[in-house]
Amino acid sequence: MADTNPEYPTIIGPDASFKGELTFEKGLRLQGKFDGQINTQGRLLVAKEARMHANVEAGAIIIEGEVKGNLSASDKIELKNSARYEGDLSANKLVVDEGASLNGHVTVGPDAAKGRHTPPPVGMNRPTPTVTPSPNSPQPK
Numbered sequence: 001m002a003d004t005n006p007e008y009p010t011i012i013g014p015d016a017s018f019k020g021e022l023t024f025e026k027g028l029r030l031q032g033k034f035d036g037q038i039n040t041q042g043r044l045l046v047a048k049e050a051r052m053h054a055n056v057e058a059g060a061i062i063i064e065g066e067v068k069g070n071l072s073a074s075d076k077i078e079l080k081n082s083a084r085y086e087g088d089l090s091a092n093k094l095v096v097d098e099g100a101s102l103n104g105h106v107t108v109g110p111d112a113a114k115g116r117h118t119p120p121p122v123g124m125n126r127p128t129p130t131v132t133p134s135p136n137s138p139q140p141k
Contacts, residue, residue, distance in 0.1 A: 005029065007043060014049055030065075041074070048082050061091075063100075072112075 081099035
């Protein structure tokens with residue numbers, strides 16, 4: 001029997017490939033390949049071995065693998081040190097580990113979580129990526 005984690009009761013295994021629109025209630029651990037759209041109030045974990053090309057709206061998103069697409073989280077997005085992410089993201093909170101790769105636009109804070117920022121669809125031409133520090137960020141000396 002496979003190890004089950006109560007936070008991620010749904011698993012798309014390493015030998016699986018899924019295309020389409022996916023919804024779930026609690027949590028999903030993606031270990032294989034996914035191409036499409038995900039909408040959930042739950043948690044999404046993109047494992048180190050996973051590859052995803054999708055637009056995602058979720059409660060929380062953790063990326064360890066490779067992701068292309070736009071992400072929106074009502075709570076938090078975490079990019080672990082093995083993460084390779086390309087796209088625009090918006091979240092209430094963002095955690096980026098040293099070593100993670102991020103290419104895109106970032107909107108973080110309470111306004112982002114309320115849906116005031118809607119990233120363009122995957123594949124849209126985007127201007128040069130910029131990161132704007134929040135007003136509470138320490139200023140360089």
